[in-house]
Amino acid sequence: xxxxxxxxxxxxxxxxxxxxxxxxxxxxxxxxxxxxxxxxxxxxxxxxxxxxxxxxxxxxxxxxxxxxxxxxxxxxxxxxxxxxxxxxxxxxxxxxxxxxxxxxxxxxxxxxxxxxxxxxxxxxxxxxxxxxxxxxxxxxxxxxxxxxxxxxxxxxxxxxxxxxxxxxxxxxxxxxxxxxxxxxxxxxxxxxxxxxxxxxxxxxxxxxxxxxxxxxxxxxxxxxxxxxxxxxxxxxxxxxxxxxxxxxxxxxxxxxxxxxxxxxxxxx
Amino acid sequence: xxxxxxxxxxxxxxxxxxxxxxxxxxxxxxxxxxxxxxxxxxxxxxxxxxxxxxxxxxxxxxxxxxxxxxxxxxxxxxxxxxxxxxxxxxxxxxxxxxxxxxxxxxxxxxxxxxxxxxxxxxxxxxxxxxxxxxxxxxxxxxxxxxxxxxxxxxxxxxxxxxxxxxxxxxxxxxxxxxxxxxxxxxxxxxxxxxxxxxxxxxxxxxxxxxxxxxxxxxxxxxxxxxxxxxxxxxxxxxxxxxxxxxxxxxxxxxxxxxxxxxxxxxxxxxxxxxxxxxxxxxxxxxxxxxxxxxxxxxxxxxxxxxxxxxxxxxxxxxxxxxxxxxxxxxxxxxxxxxxxxxx
Numbered sequence: 005x006x007x008x009x010x011x012x013x014x015x016x017x018x019x020x021x022x023x024x025x026x027x028x029x030x031x032x033x034x035x036x037x038x039x040x041x042x043x044x045x046x047x048x049x050x051x052x053x054x055x056x057x058x059x060x061x062x063x064x065x066x067x068x069x070x071x072x073x074x075x076x077x078x079x080x081x082x083x084x085x086x087x088x089x090x091x092x093x094x095x096x097x098x099x100x101x102x103x104x105x106x107x108x109x110x111x112x113x114x115x116x117x118x119x120x121x122x123x124x125x126x127x128x129x130x131x132x133x134x135x136x137x138x139x140x141x142x143x144x145x146x147x148x149x150x151x152x153x154x155x156x157x158x159x160x161x162x163x164x165x166x167x168x169x170x171x172x173x174x175x176x177x178x179x180x181x182x183x184x185x186x187x188x189x190x191x192x193x194x195x196x197x198x199x200x201x202x203x204x205x206x207x208x209x210x211x212x213x214x215x216x217x218x219x220x221x222x223x224x225x226x227x228x229x230x231x232x233x234x235x236x237x238x239x240x241x242x243x244x245x246x247x248x249x250x251x252x253x254x255x256x257x258x259x260x261x262x263x264x265x266x267x268x269x270x271x272x
Numbered sequence: 273x274x275x276x277x278x279x280x281x282x283x284x285x286x287x288x289x290x291x292x293x294x295x296x297x298x299x300x301x302x303x304x305x306x307x308x309x310x311x312x313x314x315x316x317x318x319x320x321x322x323x324x325x326x327x328x329x330x331x332x333x334x335x336x337x338x339x340x341x342x343x344x345x346x347x348x349x350x351x352x353x354x355x356x357x358x359x360x361x362x363x364x365x366x367x368x369x370x371x372x373x374x375x376x377x378x379x380x381x382x383x384x385x386x387x388x389x390x391x392x393x394x395x396x397x398x399x400x401x402x403x404x405x406x407x408x409x410x411x412x413x414x415x416x417x418x419x420x421x422x423x424x425x426x427x428x429x430x431x432x433x434x435x436x437x438x439x440x441x442x443x444x445x446x447x448x449x450x451x452x453x454x455x456x457x458x459x460x461x462x463x464x465x466x467x468x469x470x471x472x473x474x475x476x477x478x479x480x481x482x483x484x485x486x487x488x489x490x491x492x493x494x495x496x497x498x499x500x501x502x503x504x505x506x507x508x509x510x511x512x513x514x515x516x517x518x519x520x521x522x523x524x525x526x527x528x529x530x531x532x533x534x535x536x537x538x539x540x541x542x543x544x545x546x547x548x549x550x551x552x553x554x555x556x557x558x559x560x561x562x563x564x565x566x567x568x569x570x571x572x573x574x575x576x577x578x579x580x581x582x583x584x585x586x587x588x589x590x591x592x593x594x595x596x597x598x599x600x601x602x603x604x605x606x607x608x609x610x611x612x613x614x615x
Contacts, residue, residue, distance in 0.1 A: 056508065058422070058504070058507055058508075077510075078507070078510045078511070078512055079510035080510075081510065082508060082509050082510030083510075086508060087504070087505075087507075087508035088508075089502065089504045089505060089508075092501055092502060092505060093501075093502065094500055094501050095355075095358040095500045095501075095555075096500045096554075096555030097554070097555065098500075098554070098555065102556075103501075106497055106498060106501070106509075107509070109494065109497075109498055109509045109510065109511075110509050110510040112494070114491070115491070115493075115494065115558070116493065116494020116495070116497070116558065117494075117558065159508075162509065
């Protein structure tokens, strides 16, 4: 019985004249990886922040297990859903283990003092993301891939049910991208619900159970399985530019490319 | 990168601080026999008949307490502002609290003098009241300019603070330009600061301002660890970022305003003490913040001892904090022990 987080005809605008989202319905349940894709400026990150409760919808509501998210205290919310922003730059030097231990915050007492049990959980989360060997390293000296794994461990330390990630693989090479997504897949198998915003359509197609395709026109173009969403017509509509879709030679999942300009495609 | 054990660092710093406190009570222009003072105390002699006891109780002890409270408060406020603005240079002074307070004090001195008034309010001099009000006015203006819907803009806080600080300095120069030399000397002395208090009234005022504010600030320590990762991470962990920023900014400023109005704008403590402590503890705020308070108090005690004995007469303490603290701070900087800032 996993958690369910959903938006009900949510609309949002930073300035009233230009709506970012209009009547958006999406939902994620424990056990699945939902990818949010779409061109720059289509409101993917905004949607994620609405689902986290950081932004309040202008109309509609975000519900967690049927309850309005806005009615849940922020500390309680942090024990259920964990958020990882696109770029995390610590102001101070910390070891990787200290970074992960900070994730325990919503589960600690009012003074925020971690106990032995919290250290155990932090270490377990590091093992889950294969970072326990880095525990004494200065976080600032880790590679991009190592950092993302440590940060993932730090939000797992919140012991949440739902993970919301904003482009967790934006700065990673294809090998590390696949590594992070494989990790998310594994977490979903263990019951976590995962929402991940990404620009990599091919990795998304391979690792996500469902995709939400957004367009720059403040709406959702399509949602469904990667095969249903990653089609030539839908992608061309969303990205407003011709897109080619082929098949992965091994997995058979859709592979997506922009159509070369010479083939009569991209806008000037 | 392993951490030294927090307990050992804490014990060491507290030990050094206690030594500074005892030295501060023991050292002064008059050499005092503790034994004689103790005998007077036990015999229950009135202070008028027991000069040694009188010096201890009416001068040394309140002075030491004032140094502890002022130094501790300034260091804690500096530590809070560094974490709050995620900037190693930030202190309430950077935001012009001290300059505004000094401007208030200057203006009050001139107005009182030229109007022939010696105004006092509930036992506080007009200089103190004006310093306090101007300092609070400064932070209130800055805050109103920087507050946003979900957070408080750090860069607006810093820029507005620096601008208001410069305006205060210009105001001060104008007042100085317009006033006569006799009055200038009086104002200059105030500007250099000093914990040369007599009796317990100033100590009570300081304690009433510093202790409650510090207690509330210390309770927020764990949240500052979260804020170190950015507002969104903190928010995702359940920290109400705007509330944290608002309460700690206002409390830190209020505490600083109380101190500045009581002992003058003593510089440098808020900037260097947190960095020095951070080089020992790392940025674990639950350790860093209380130890900054302890070390700040001890540092000002130490500076006050120097102020009493180095030069004949009372050397203004602001000079000592800079001369003692500055080189030490540069040493930390050169040794790359400049705290734990990621730059």
